[in-house]
Amino acid sequence: MSLLNDLNQDMKQAMKDKNKQKLSVIRMLKASLQNEAIKQGRELNEEEELTVLVREMKQRKDSLQEFEKAGRDDLVAGLQDEIAVLTPYLPKQLTEEELQEIVAQTISETGAASKADMGKVMGALMPKVKGKADGGLVNRIVQQQLS
Numbered sequence: 001m002s003l004l005n006d007l008n009q010d011m012k013q014a015m016k017d018k019n020k021q022k023l024s025v026i027r028m029l030k031a032s033l034q035n036e037a038i039k040q041g042r043e044l045n046e047e048e049e050l051t052v053l054v055r056e057m058k059q060r061k062d063s064l065q066e067f068e069k070a071g072r073d074d075l076v077a078g079l080q081d082e083i084a085v086l087t088p089y090l091p092k093q094l095t096e097e098e099l100q101e102i103v104a105q106t107i108s109e110t111g112a113a114s115k116a117d118m119g120k121v122m123g124a125l126m127p128k129v130k131g132k133a134d135g136g137l138v139n140r141i142v143q144q145q146l147s
Contacts, residue, residue: 003049003089004033021078025085032056050091050131057086058135094133096141102128103141115146 007030014023029052036052037044044052060083067075094102106125110117121142129138 002046003053004030006089007033021081022085025082029053029056029086029089047130053086053089054131057083057090060086091131094129096137099129099133099138099141100145103138103145107142107145112146115143118142118146121146 007026011023011026011030014026032052032055033044033049036048040048060079064076064079064083067079103121103125106128107121110120110124112118112121122139125138125142126135
């Protein structure tokens with residue numbers, strides 16, 4: 001439960017620093033983790049914690065894009081701050097080159113030959129890069145390599 005311990009420590013520090021934005025985001029993330037644990041009926045393992053963290057980050061990135069399209073600069077700044085608070089809790093992100101290698105390796109492992117095999121490749125690939133790469137980028141690289 002290292003993520004929960006990290007969150008508790010950072011929450012205490014945010015309280016001491018009177019950093020309301022960071023405190024709010026950490027509390028929201030802790031609540032999401034606790035809700036998922038209640039839903040599962042047990043404590044979460046590290047992979048499940050990562051799933052919740054990735055889901056929260058994705059929601060913010062999606063909202064950020066929508067707010068940017070709508071020209072809501074007041075809301076964009078707040079979401080960017082939230083993303084900045086969440087980012088350190090994610091695993092180190094893969095570079096595009098590292099991702100290209102993993103995709104190529106997975107394609108050869110699955111024996112995929114065309115875009116028709118994309119589902120098979122993505123199914124084998126996503127557990128390998130979960131939380132370490134943006135799903136849209138992974139999808140684009142798989143499409144490039146399969147065409």
